[in-house]
Amino acid sequence: MSGLLTEAFLSSLLTGAIVAAIPMLLAGLGEQMSEKAGVLNIGIEGMMLMGAYLGFFVAYETSSLWMGFLGGMLGGALVAVVMAVLCVWLGLNQIVIGIGLTLGAEGLTALLHHFQFSRTYPRLPAPERLDIPGLTDLPVIGPSLFGRHLIVYLAVLAVIVLAALYRRTNLGMTLRAAGERPAALDVAGGNVLGIRVVAVLFTGAMAGLGGAYLANIGAGLFIPFMTGGAGFIGIVLAMLARGRPLWVLIGALIFGAALSLTTALQVAGSNIPTDVIQMLPFAAVMLVLVLFGRRAKLPSALAASYERGAR
Amino acid sequence: MTQAADNRTDLSPETGAGIIGVHHVTKRFPGVIAVNDVSLTIHPGEVHVLLGENGAGKSTLVGILAGLQEPDEGHLTLNGRQTRLASPADSLEAGISTVFQHSMLVPTLTVLENLTLGAPWYQRPPRARIEARMAELQREFALSLPLDAVTGELSLGQQQQIEIARALLRDSRVLILDEATSMLTPQGAQELGARMQKLVQSGLAVIFITHKLAEAYRFGHRISVLKQGALAGQMGPEQLGAMTEDQAVDEIVRLMFGRESGAGTAEQRQSSARDETLLRVEGLSTQGDADVLGLADVSLSLRAGEILGVAGIDGNGQKQLAEALAGQRPLTAGRVELEGADITGASVAQRRRRGLRYLTDDRLEEGSIAAFPISENTVLKDIGQPPFWVNGVERPSRIAQHARDLIAKFNVYTPGETTPIGRLSGGNIQKVLLGRELSGEARVVVFNKPTYGLDLQNIEASRRRIAEIAGRGMGVILISTDLDELMALSDRIAVMEGGRIRGVVKNDGSGEALRLRIGRMMAGEEEREEQPAPDERKETTA
Numbered sequence: 001m002s003g004l005l006t007e008a009f010l011s012s013l014l015t016g017a018i019v020a021a022i023p024m025l026l027a028g029l030g031e032q033m034s035e036k037a038g039v040l041n042i043g044i045e046g047m048m049l050m051g052a053y054l055g056f057f058v059a060y061e062t063s064s065l066w067m068g069f070l071g072g073m074l075g076g077a078l079v080a081v082v083m084a085v086l087c088v089w090l091g092l093n094q095i096v097i098g099i100g101l102t103l104g105a106e107g108l109t110a111l112l113h114h115f116q117f118s119r120t121y122p123r124l125p126a127p128e129r130l131d132i133p134g135l136t137d138l139p140v141i142g143p144s145l146f147g148r149h150l151i152v153y154l155a156v157l158a159v160i161v162l163a164a165l166y167r168r169t170n171l172g173m174t175l176r177a178a179g180e181r182p183a184a185l186d187v188a189g190g191n192v193l194g195i196r197v198v199a200v201l202f203t204g205a206m207a208g209l210g211g212a213y214l215a216n217i218g219a220g221l222f223i224p225f226m227t228g229g230a231g232f233i234g235i236v237l238a239m240l241a242r243g244r245p246l247w248v249l250i251g252a253l254i255f256g257a258a259l260s261l262t263t264a265l266q267v268a269g270s271n272i273p274t275d276v277i278q279m280l281p282f283a284a285v286m287l288v289l290v291l292f293g294r295r296a297k298l299p300s301a302l303a304a305s306y307e308r309g310a311r
Numbered sequence: 312m313t314q315a316a317d318n319r320t321d322l323s324p325e326t327g328a329g330i331i332g333v334h335h336v337t338k339r340f341p342g343v344i345a346v347n348d349v350s351l352t353i354h355p356g357e358v359h360v361l362l363g364e365n366g367a368g369k370s371t372l373v374g375i376l377a378g379l380q381e382p383d384e385g386h387l388t389l390n391g392r393q394t395r396l397a398s399p400a401d402s403l404e405a406g407i408s409t410v411f412q413h414s415m416l417v418p419t420l421t422v423l424e425n426l427t428l429g430a431p432w433y434q435r436p437p438r439a440r441i442e443a444r445m446a447e448l449q450r451e452f453a454l455s456l457p458l459d460a461v462t463g464e465l466s467l468g469q470q471q472q473i474e475i476a477r478a479l480l481r482d483s484r485v486l487i488l489d490e491a492t493s494m495l496t497p498q499g500a501q502e503l504g505a506r507m508q509k510l511v512q513s514g515l516a517v518i519f520i521t522h523k524l525a526e527a528y529r530f531g532h533r534i535s536v537l538k539q540g541a542l543a544g545q546m547g548p549e550q551l552g553a554m555t556e557d558q559a560v561d562e563i564v565r566l567m568f569g570r571e572s573g574a575g576t577a578e579q580r581q582s583s584a585r586d587e588t589l590l591r592v593e594g595l596s597t598q599g600d601a602d603v604l605g606l607a608d609v610s611l612s613l614r615a616g617e618i619l620g621v622a623g624i625d626g627n628g629q630k631q632l633a634e635a636l637a638g639q640r641p642l643t644a645g646r647v648e649l650e651g652a653d654i655t656g657a658s659v660a661q662r663r664r665r666g667l668r669y670l671t672d673d674r675l676e677e678g679s680i681a682a683f684p685i686s687e688n689t690v691l692k693d694i695g696q697p698p699f700w701v702n703g704v705e706r707p708s709r710i711a712q713h714a715r716d717l718i719a720k721f722n723v724y725t726p727g728e729t730t731p732i733g734r735l736s737g738g739n740i741q742k743v744l745l746g747r748e749l750s751g752e753a754r755v756v757v758f759n760k761p762t763y764g765l766d767l768q769n770i771e772a773s774r775r776r777i778a779e780i781a782g783r784g785m786g787v788i789l790i791s792t793d794l795d796e797l798m799a800l801s802d803r804i805a806v807m808e809g810g811r812i813r814g815v816v817k818n819d820g821s822g823e824a825l826r827l828r829i830g831r832m833m834a835g836e837e838e839r840e841e842q843p844a845p846d847e848r849k850e851t852t853a
Contacts, residue, residue, distance in 0.1 A: 170427065
């Protein structure tokens with residue numbers, strides 16, 4: 001095994017972990033807000049995929065990654081608008097609608113991609129990196145941690161911003177109240193449906209951004225169905241994180257590492273069968289669920305639509 | 312109490328000049344008129360008590376004032392001007408704060424957060440300002456709260472203080488307290504009473520909703536009694552001030568439980584009771600919790616052919632008693648004997664096979680499966696049993712035949728036995744359930760509010776059936792909140808209050824006097840007259 005612990009192996013493991021973690025982190029942070037507000041957003045996979053598609057398309061057309069990210073957020077938010085209308089305003093079943101949105105977005109993005117690019121998969125140029133003088137030159141961790149695109153640092157910054165928002169502002173309190181006991185928020189003069197709509201749209205935007213990262217930075221191209229369950233892992237992360245953004249980050253890094261281990265092991269030329277290696281991330285999900293799943297603490301009113309005065 | 316009486320004298324209510332006016336308000340829900348043409352005036356400096364049984368419309372009226380519901384007819388006025396309260400935010404804006412029957416706090420938030428709930432999202436929680444105000448409130452009203460404690464970990468009394476504090480922090484002019492003492496200890500209720508007096512002295516109007524008569528008199532300056540959604544009567548400060556507590560309570564009992572003029576007089580049924588004791592219940596107790604009252608030491612006996620009525624304001628343990636008898640609720644103590652055999656440990660199915668049947672008041676949720684056809688609902692309690700199941704295989708034709716017989720025998724109005732039961736009217740569902748419970752060898756039938764929510768015709772039919780059942784020698788326990796029904800059908804009436812039997816009275820046909828006596832016990836007032844007659848005592852403790 002000592003042959004595995006080379007600089008190249010570790011560096012590619014770490015790099016891969018971060019690249020794989022960022023979409024899940026963004027999706028998980030988004031899902032977390034929506035769950036706090038009482039909306040279980042199963043459509044997040046679809047929002048991510050729509051973000052990936054629109055993000056790639058905009059970046060490809062404008063040759064600007066930042067415009068691409070914006071497009072991705074818009075794409076995710078567009079799917080979220082449907083969720084907000086159906087599940088928050090009209091009070092339809094969040095699970096059914098969520099599954100529907102995911103399936104719908106999968107089909108729609110595949111169709112749009114086919115319509116536009118037929119069977120070609122054009123690539124974006126490699127993204128510019130934000131080199132931090134000194135730090136980037138460190139061995140192993142230098143290039144993997146400090147030579148990333150600016151969006152990576154913004155995603156980590158979002159963890160801190162969200163943590164402060166949940167803890168220290170009325171907005172965070174309103175979100176928690178909407179998910180825990182919406183009737184109490186309502187009679188206190190708060191706007192339950194309003195805050196839930198905001199949370200769902202935020203989830204869509206974050207998931208869309210995660211999708212755009214996956215397409216534009218992670219892969220450099222769009223392939224139908226490319227999210228491959230990253231959104232669902234985001235749901236798992238949000239549920240296990242017990243409302244703490246930092247735990248979403250930690251969880252995302254663990255899953256990211258498991259994912260990148262598959263690549264890294266293949267790069268290192270280990271003689272473990274590829275099929276077994278590719279099972280790793282999923283085994284990791286199951287392991288974490290078995291170990292920590294019971295400790296997941298969910299808001300009381302999660303997945304329950306709110307209607308004033310209903311008994 | 313004396314404090315309230317003192318206040319009463321120095322209050323000079325300006326009639327007509329209320330903060331809130333309720334004008335001919337009517338609110339309908341599907342199948343029910345919850346509030347029927349009610350008019351009230353709420354005055355500053357007064358504790359206005361709204362008194363009434365469950366279902367009398369108190370909570371709906373609170374909902375209307377709190378902006379949760381809007382009236383179908385009539386309107387509200389605020390300081391004499393017509394107003395609409397279309398949302399809780401509107402109601403708060405108008406200076407009305409409500410402490411609901413069920414806590415409206417978020418248990419996972421801290422006290423401070425709950426106090427600021429509903430504030431604009433862009434603001435920072437104004438900790439310093441709230442701390443200063445809380446210090447004031449502590450001086451004025453003895454409200455002291457740990458601001459950083461997690462709300463769900465505090466006692467119910469403290470949680471209620473949070474809600475009152477929240478109302479005061481908002482500078483409300485009207486405070487509504489819905490069933491505010493139901494969760495409190497007697498001590499806590501006393502403190503709340505004193506606090507209300509201080510609040511009205513500072514110029515607020517307090518609307519205090521309760522179904523406890525003594526509290527109404529002790530805390531209230533003005534009492535309005537609601538009955539079946541309508542205003543049954545009102546007592547102003549002068550009137551109350553001139554009365555002793557006993558006189559006031561008598562008057563309230565008359566308003567709450569008295570017979571409405573014009574209502575048809577139900578003929579009292581001829582007793583068919585025999586000597587043989589069918590069911591004997593001794594010292595029955597169940598576990599209670601915050602939501603469900605426990606039973607405490609309930610003893611009863613029931614003879615063949617007898618109807619034992621169980622009276623009480625809804626939610627005083629009647630349902631728990633029925634469930635405990637049916638075996639659906641675990642006992643902490645006590646003994647149940649059916650025809651001399653101990654069935655205390657028997658399961659629901661065993662009791663049913665022995666002939667103890669229970670007709671639930673929750674016809675749609677507990678009594679039937681709405682989407683299933685009538686036929687399957689008729690055998691719901693016999694699943695797997697012959698003749699409807701043979702060796703685990705369902706026999707649809709036998710079930711269908713059984714259902715058709717039942718439909719014919721009980722005059723169920725339905726297109727056929729394959730119709731989902733949920734499509735039937737309440738009365739017809741009731742007939743199906745009754746048919747189900749009476750099939751086979753029924754010995755004792757426990758009815759829980761059998762006529763609740765039925766139309767007049769079905770009520771009559773149901774009562775006839777109940778009398779018939781007793782006439783055939785079965786024992787009937789008839790739980791009802793309708794005193795007229797109990798007095799028309801029962802041989803004896805047991806009165807439940809707070810999970811206990813307050814007393815068992817013989818339905819001796821003494822009419823109004825008996826009604827008032829039962830009403831008093833229902834309200835938790837101790838018997839002031841003689842104790843239950845010796846023969847009855849012997850019966851219940853034997």
